[in-house]
Amino acid sequence: MKASPSDQALLLDLQALDTKLNQLDHRAKSVPEIAELEGLAKEIAALRIVAGTQRGAREDVQTELKRLESDVQVVEARVARDTDRLQTSSSVKDVAALEQELTALKKRQFDLEEIELTVMERLEEAESALGVTMASLAELEGKIAGIEASRDASLKEIAAERNNSAANRRIIEQKIPADLYALYEKQRSRYGFGASHLRYGVSSVTGVKLLENEIQEIRAAAPDDVIMCATSEAILVRTSESGL
Numbered sequence: 001m002k003a004s005p006s007d008q009a010l011l012l013d014l015q016a017l018d019t020k021l022n023q024l025d026h027r028a029k030s031v032p033e034i035a036e037l038e039g040l041a042k043e044i045a046a047l048r049i050v051a052g053t054q055r056g057a058r059e060d061v062q063t064e065l066k067r068l069e070s071d072v073q074v075v076e077a078r079v080a081r082d083t084d085r086l087q088t089s090s091s092v093k094d095v096a097a098l099e100q101e102l103t104a105l106k107k108r109q110f111d112l113e114e115i116e117l118t119v120m121e122r123l124e125e126a127e128s129a130l131g132v133t134m135a136s137l138a139e140l141e142g143k144i145a146g147i148e149a150s151r152d153a154s155l156k157e158i159a160a161e162r163n164n165s166a167a168n169r170r171i172i173e174q175k176i177p178a179d180l181y182a183l184y185e186k187q188r189s190r191y192g193f194g195a196s197h198l199r200y201g202v203s204s205v206t207g208v209k210l211l212e213n214e215i216q217e218i219r220a221a222a223p224d225d226v227i228m229c230a231t232s233e234a235i236l237v238r239t240s241e242s243g244l
Helices: 005-029 032-088 092-175 178-191 212-220
Strands: 195-199 235-238
Touching: 005 092, 005 178, 005 195, 005 235, 032 092, 178 235
Parallel strands: 195 235
Antiparallel strands: none
16 A cells, blocks of 8 residues: 555554543543442442331331320220219219229320330430431432532543544544555554554554564665554554654
Protein backbone atom coordinates (compact mmCIF):
# COMPACT_ATOMS: atom_id res chain seq x y z
CA MET A 1 0.00 0.00 0.00
CA LYS A 2 1.08 3.53 -0.76
CA ALA A 3 0.28 6.67 1.24
CA SER A 4 1.99 10.02 1.45
CA PRO A 5 4.24 10.62 4.48
CA SER A 6 1.94 13.43 5.59
CA ASP A 7 -1.09 11.12 5.50
CA GLN A 8 0.83 8.46 7.41
CA ALA A 9 1.86 11.06 9.98
CA LEU A 10 -1.83 11.77 10.61
CA LEU A 11 -2.11 8.21 11.90
CA LEU A 12 0.06 9.16 14.87
CA ASP A 13 -2.40 11.92 15.81
CA LEU A 14 -5.24 9.45 15.34
CA GLN A 15 -3.50 6.84 17.48
CA ALA A 16 -2.80 9.41 20.19
CA LEU A 17 -6.49 10.29 20.32
CA ASP A 18 -7.55 6.64 20.32
CA THR A 19 -5.16 6.00 23.20
CA LYS A 20 -6.58 8.98 25.02
CA LEU A 21 -10.15 7.80 24.40
CA ASN A 22 -9.28 4.38 25.81
CA GLN A 23 -7.72 6.02 28.85
CA LEU A 24 -10.80 8.17 29.36
CA ASP A 25 -13.05 5.10 29.13
CA HIS A 26 -10.88 3.40 31.73
CA ARG A 27 -11.03 6.50 33.95
CA ALA A 28 -14.82 6.56 33.66
CA LYS A 29 -15.03 2.95 34.82
CA SER A 30 -12.54 3.39 37.65
CA VAL A 31 -13.36 6.73 39.27
CA PRO A 32 -12.78 6.21 43.02
CA GLU A 33 -16.39 7.01 43.85
CA ILE A 34 -17.63 3.92 41.97
CA ALA A 35 -15.76 1.48 44.20
CA GLU A 36 -16.75 3.48 47.28
CA LEU A 37 -20.41 3.41 46.26
CA GLU A 38 -20.26 -0.35 45.68
CA GLY A 39 -19.03 -0.83 49.24
CA LEU A 40 -21.69 1.50 50.64
CA ALA A 41 -24.38 -0.24 48.59
CA LYS A 42 -23.61 -3.48 50.44
CA GLU A 43 -23.63 -1.63 53.75
CA ILE A 44 -26.96 0.07 53.11
CA ALA A 45 -28.48 -3.19 51.85
CA ALA A 46 -27.49 -4.88 55.11
CA LEU A 47 -28.97 -1.99 57.12
CA ARG A 48 -32.23 -2.19 55.16
CA ILE A 49 -32.48 -5.88 56.00
CA VAL A 50 -31.97 -5.02 59.68
CA ALA A 51 -34.60 -2.29 59.42
CA GLY A 52 -37.04 -4.71 57.80
CA THR A 53 -36.49 -7.24 60.56
CA GLN A 54 -36.97 -4.55 63.20
CA ARG A 55 -40.18 -3.32 61.56
CA GLY A 56 -41.48 -6.87 61.61
CA ALA A 57 -40.59 -7.21 65.29
CA ARG A 58 -42.27 -3.88 66.07
CA GLU A 59 -45.42 -4.92 64.19
CA ASP A 60 -45.52 -8.19 66.12
CA VAL A 61 -45.35 -6.29 69.43
CA GLN A 62 -47.98 -3.79 68.23
CA THR A 63 -50.28 -6.70 67.32
CA GLU A 64 -49.71 -8.25 70.73
CA LEU A 65 -50.41 -4.93 72.43
CA LYS A 66 -53.66 -4.43 70.49
CA ARG A 67 -54.80 -7.91 71.50
CA LEU A 68 -54.03 -7.14 75.17
CA GLU A 69 -55.82 -3.80 74.97
CA SER A 70 -58.83 -5.58 73.50
CA ASP A 71 -58.72 -8.17 76.29
CA VAL A 72 -58.50 -5.39 78.90
CA GLN A 73 -61.49 -3.64 77.35
CA VAL A 74 -63.50 -6.86 77.47
CA VAL A 75 -62.63 -7.37 81.16
CA GLU A 76 -63.39 -3.72 81.96
CA ALA A 77 -66.77 -4.02 80.27
CA ARG A 78 -67.55 -7.16 82.30
CA VAL A 79 -66.43 -5.43 85.50
CA ALA A 80 -68.70 -2.49 84.72
CA ARG A 81 -71.59 -4.82 83.89
CA ASP A 82 -71.16 -6.91 87.06
CA THR A 83 -70.77 -3.78 89.19
CA ASP A 84 -74.07 -2.43 87.85
CA ARG A 85 -75.76 -5.78 88.47
CA LEU A 86 -74.31 -5.93 91.99
CA GLN A 87 -75.77 -2.55 92.83
CA THR A 88 -79.22 -3.54 91.67
CA SER A 89 -79.33 -7.17 92.83
CA SER A 90 -81.34 -8.12 95.93
CA SER A 91 -80.41 -11.79 95.89
CA VAL A 92 -77.79 -12.79 98.45
CA LYS A 93 -76.78 -15.68 96.25
CA ASP A 94 -76.42 -13.47 93.17
CA VAL A 95 -74.50 -10.89 95.17
CA ALA A 96 -72.03 -13.50 96.37
CA ALA A 97 -71.57 -14.86 92.87
CA LEU A 98 -71.11 -11.39 91.43
CA GLU A 99 -68.58 -10.43 94.11
CA GLN A 100 -66.63 -13.60 93.45
CA GLU A 101 -66.68 -12.97 89.70
CA LEU A 102 -65.66 -9.33 90.20
CA THR A 103 -62.70 -10.41 92.31
CA ALA A 104 -61.60 -12.78 89.56
CA LEU A 105 -62.18 -10.15 86.88
CA LYS A 106 -60.18 -7.50 88.71
CA LYS A 107 -57.37 -10.00 89.21
CA ARG A 108 -57.51 -10.74 85.50
CA GLN A 109 -57.57 -7.03 84.73
CA PHE A 110 -54.56 -6.41 86.95
CA ASP A 111 -52.61 -9.24 85.34
CA LEU A 112 -53.48 -8.05 81.84
CA GLU A 113 -52.46 -4.48 82.64
CA GLU A 114 -49.13 -5.72 84.03
CA ILE A 115 -48.52 -7.70 80.87
CA GLU A 116 -49.64 -4.67 78.84
CA LEU A 117 -47.00 -2.50 80.56
CA THR A 118 -44.33 -5.08 79.77
CA VAL A 119 -45.39 -5.22 76.13
CA MET A 120 -45.44 -1.41 75.95
CA GLU A 121 -41.84 -1.41 77.21
CA ARG A 122 -40.93 -3.94 74.53
CA LEU A 123 -42.63 -1.77 71.93
CA GLU A 124 -40.65 1.23 73.10
CA GLU A 125 -37.43 -0.76 72.84
CA ALA A 126 -38.38 -2.01 69.36
CA GLU A 127 -39.19 1.53 68.19
CA SER A 128 -35.96 2.83 69.68
CA ALA A 129 -33.89 0.16 67.92
CA LEU A 130 -35.67 0.86 64.63
CA GLY A 131 -35.11 4.58 65.15
CA VAL A 132 -31.37 4.06 65.56
CA THR A 133 -31.25 1.96 62.39
CA MET A 134 -33.31 4.50 60.43
CA ALA A 135 -31.01 7.29 61.61
CA SER A 136 -28.02 5.28 60.40
CA LEU A 137 -29.78 4.69 57.09
CA ALA A 138 -30.53 8.39 56.69
CA GLU A 139 -26.90 9.26 57.44
CA LEU A 140 -25.65 6.65 54.99
CA GLU A 141 -28.10 7.76 52.30
CA GLY A 142 -26.87 11.33 52.72
CA LYS A 143 -23.28 10.15 52.40
CA ILE A 144 -24.15 8.16 49.29
CA ALA A 145 -25.91 11.16 47.75
CA GLY A 146 -22.79 13.26 48.27
CA ILE A 147 -20.53 10.62 46.74
CA GLU A 148 -22.93 10.17 43.81
CA ALA A 149 -22.79 13.91 43.17
CA SER A 150 -18.99 13.76 43.20
CA ARG A 151 -19.05 10.73 40.88
CA ASP A 152 -21.43 12.46 38.48
CA ALA A 153 -19.23 15.56 38.41
CA SER A 154 -16.16 13.41 37.63
CA LEU A 155 -18.01 11.51 34.90
CA LYS A 156 -19.33 14.75 33.44
CA GLU A 157 -15.80 16.13 33.25
CA ILE A 158 -14.53 12.91 31.63
CA ALA A 159 -17.45 12.89 29.19
CA ALA A 160 -16.72 16.47 28.14
CA GLU A 161 -13.07 15.62 27.57
CA ARG A 162 -14.06 12.50 25.66
CA ASN A 163 -16.50 14.38 23.44
CA ASN A 164 -13.79 16.90 22.62
CA SER A 165 -11.28 14.15 21.79
CA ALA A 166 -13.86 12.27 19.71
CA ALA A 167 -14.62 15.44 17.75
CA ASN A 168 -10.92 16.00 17.06
CA ARG A 169 -10.62 12.37 16.00
CA ARG A 170 -13.42 12.77 13.46
CA ILE A 171 -11.65 15.77 11.97
CA ILE A 172 -8.39 13.83 11.55
CA GLU A 173 -10.19 10.72 10.29
CA GLN A 174 -11.73 12.71 7.44
CA LYS A 175 -8.26 13.78 6.29
CA ILE A 176 -6.91 10.22 6.00
CA PRO A 177 -7.37 8.23 2.76
CA ALA A 178 -10.03 5.55 3.11
CA ASP A 179 -7.76 2.58 2.39
CA LEU A 180 -5.11 3.76 4.85
CA TYR A 181 -7.74 4.39 7.52
CA ALA A 182 -9.26 0.94 6.94
CA LEU A 183 -5.86 -0.69 7.42
CA TYR A 184 -5.29 1.34 10.59
CA GLU A 185 -8.66 0.26 12.02
CA LYS A 186 -8.08 -3.36 11.05
CA GLN A 187 -4.74 -3.50 12.85
CA ARG A 188 -6.06 -1.56 15.86
CA SER A 189 -9.04 -3.88 16.27
CA ARG A 190 -6.77 -6.94 16.08
CA TYR A 191 -3.74 -5.86 18.04
CA GLY A 192 -4.83 -2.84 20.08
CA PHE A 193 -2.75 -0.30 18.15
CA GLY A 194 -3.11 0.86 14.57
CA ALA A 195 0.01 3.02 14.27
CA SER A 196 3.43 3.12 15.87
CA HIS A 197 5.96 5.92 15.66
CA LEU A 198 9.42 4.88 14.57
CA ARG A 199 11.50 7.22 16.71
CA TYR A 200 15.29 6.93 16.68
CA GLY A 201 15.01 3.32 15.60
CA VAL A 202 12.52 2.38 18.34
CA SER A 203 8.88 1.42 17.79
CA SER A 204 6.81 3.56 20.14
CA VAL A 205 4.17 0.88 20.68
CA THR A 206 6.56 -1.84 21.82
CA GLY A 207 9.49 0.25 23.04
CA VAL A 208 11.71 -2.21 21.19
CA LYS A 209 14.64 -1.05 19.07
CA LEU A 210 14.50 -2.46 15.57
CA LEU A 211 17.25 -4.75 14.34
CA GLU A 212 19.82 -3.31 11.95
CA ASN A 213 18.58 -5.41 9.04
CA GLU A 214 15.04 -4.13 9.69
CA ILE A 215 16.31 -0.55 9.71
CA GLN A 216 18.11 -1.19 6.43
CA GLU A 217 14.91 -2.49 4.81
CA ILE A 218 13.02 0.58 6.01
CA ARG A 219 15.72 2.89 4.66
CA ALA A 220 15.45 1.18 1.31
CA ALA A 221 11.67 1.63 1.18
CA ALA A 222 10.06 4.51 -0.66
CA PRO A 223 8.78 7.38 1.52
CA ASP A 224 5.19 6.59 0.56
CA ASP A 225 5.44 2.86 1.26
CA VAL A 226 3.23 1.74 4.15
CA ILE A 227 5.40 -0.37 6.44
CA MET A 228 4.20 -2.64 9.24
CA CYS A 229 5.94 -3.03 12.58
CA ALA A 230 7.11 -6.64 12.76
CA THR A 231 6.54 -6.80 16.52
CA SER A 232 3.29 -4.87 17.11
CA GLU A 233 1.69 -5.35 13.64
CA ALA A 234 0.84 -1.63 13.70
CA ILE A 235 1.59 0.70 10.80
CA LEU A 236 5.14 1.94 11.37
CA VAL A 237 5.12 5.67 10.73
CA ARG A 238 8.40 7.33 9.76
CA THR A 239 9.15 10.96 10.55
CA SER A 240 12.19 13.20 10.82
CA GLU A 241 12.73 11.71 14.27
CA SER A 242 12.98 8.14 13.01
CA GLY A 243 16.77 8.23 12.87
CA LEU A 244 16.96 6.90 9.36
